[in-house]
Amino acid sequence: MAICFSSYIKKIVKQYGIGEECMVYYNPQKPQKSELKFILDLPVYFVLLCGLSFAGIGMYLYSF
Numbered sequence: 001m002a003i004c005f006s007s008y009i010k011k012i013v014k015q016y017g018i019g020e021e022c023m024v025y026y027n028p029q030k031p032q033k034s035e036l037k038f039i040l041d042l043p044v045y046f047v048l049l050c051g052l053s054f055a056g057i058g059m060y061l062y063s064f
Contacts, residue, residue, distance in 0.1 A: 012036060 016022055016036065026034035 022036060024034055024036060
């Protein structure tokens with residue numbers, strides 16, 4: 001399954017004008033890893049939801 005983020009990226013880039021100053025978040029040890037916006041992406045929410053689901057199911061089954 002391939003996921004295309006080009007429309008998402010274009011939408012973010014449109015928010016910033018050429019030469020406009022903006023806040024950039026980056027890792028000082030790895031400056032190539034930088035972001036214009038600090039957001040939790042869908043995969044992070046998916047992993048969190050799966051973890052909480054497994055924990056909830058485990059607690060439910062443990063109660064028997």
